[in-house]
Amino acid sequence: MSSQLERNFVEMTGRMTKNEAMEEANRCLYCYDAPCITACPTSIQIPNFIKKIASSNMKGSALTIMDANPIGASCARVCPTEILCEGACVLNSSTKPIKIGQLQRYATDWAMETDVELFKKGEPNGYKVAIVGSGPAGLSAARELSRFGYSVTIFEAEAKAGGLNTYGIVSFRLPNEVADWEVAQVEKLGVEIKTNTRVGVDISAEDILTQYDSVIVAVGMGSVPNLGIEGEELEGVHDAIEFVKRTKMGVLTEDLIGKRVAVIGAGNTAIDGATCAVRLGAEQVDILYRRTEKEMTAYQYEYEFAKQDGVGFKWLTAPKRIIGDEAGKVTGLECVKMKLGEAGADGRQRPEAIEGSEFIIEVDAVIKAIGQTRFVPLIEAFGLQHTNGVVDIDETTMQTSNAKVFACGDVVFGNGQGEAMVVTAAQQGKNAANIIHERFKKQSGNA
CATH class of the missing domain: 3.50.50.60 (FAD/NAD(P)-binding domain)
Structure with missing residues (x-):
């Protein structure tokens, strides 16, 4: 991956400054029966760690977070806080919720940079x-x-x-x-x-x-399962999980600069594949989903982020055939329009193909993101x-x-x-x- 493209993969969100963190920490009401704790799957004592930031006890803050959540630094970045802790914040009814995720990142970043010892191994018990x-x-x-x-x-x-x-x-x-x-x-x-x-x-x-x-x-x-359609063996067809993995390792070899990409699926992995393609220089990236926006499984903030990145969405659209040239490279994708029919056993309406609605879009790469095996x-x-x-x-x-x-x-x-x-x-x-x-x-x- 070139140095220019590598810059596209640098962390998007900057950290809080000390003043910003202090100001935000002091907004917290430090609720005794805090709903944000209940909303956190790991039950981090959120008012406790925020109060320690406010009093400049950074080690205590990081300890509080990491004691409850061994991967608290990652979760500060990837948790859907708007539907968990921040979604439960009592300040939602009056002003804005405390930026819990950003404060958690502030404290765990401090722990990473100082390389402070947070925990010790227990006395061996023989098991x-x-x-x-x-x-x-x-x-x-x-x-x-x-x-x-x-x-x-x-x-x-x-x-x-x-x-x-x-x-x-x-x-x-x-x-x-x-x-x-x-x-x-x-x-x-x-x-x-x-x-x-x-x-x-x-x-x-x-x-x-x-x-x-x-x-x-x-x-x-x-891995991502096969779509079960013609053309999956063509050059330019990717498993979204492997595609993202290669970007993480910096070893992606395919040049997507100026190319057109179709992503099949509408979960978080599909969003990741699409936004990675944008950062690799693709000119046009579209997510195709056989159901509607209402049924997509991606988090709302992931969806909004993809739209901000310029990713397009084609709802009620399913792939029917991947088209290639004589050299075995992807050149197009034949799709069919869908409609939602009767609900299945899971309560979701089942998508059904509309007869005669086939159409072809020109693409240079296809990223499969329809679940995992x-x-x-x-x-x-x-x-x-x-x-x-x-x-x-x-x-x-x-x-x-x-x-x-x-x-x-x-x-x-x-x-x-x-x-x-x-x-x-x-x-x-x-x-x-x-x-x-x-x-x-x-x-x-x-x-």
């Missing part, structure tokens, strides 16, 4: 826990377990730890150094992270079950019951069908179960760690 996956859920579980005194090993298939935060969230929202810092915080507590280690290839599930006292499965989701072979290697790749758990104990194995994060999200947010995955990781700890405490008679 070993394996965690499969080093994304938000896995890192959060590892951090908590290490503080409790467990020997923790994370198995990560990729070359770097961090999962979604490292590879899947665009760098102009979440810079690499933020995710790297959060990983380093976990490693400093003695957690061993074995990267480039794929379960089922480099180590078997059976070996993990044998060697560890408990196991947490915290893998995310895989599941790691079914890995799940089944541990012998876990699942529903279409979503691991079945007891929602109270997070225990799977194997009493020794717990699951959290994207691997338990889906089929109406859970909420696919980074902050939710972090809380699930904490919950799994606490449940395991309570179980071993009872076993050892320390309850």
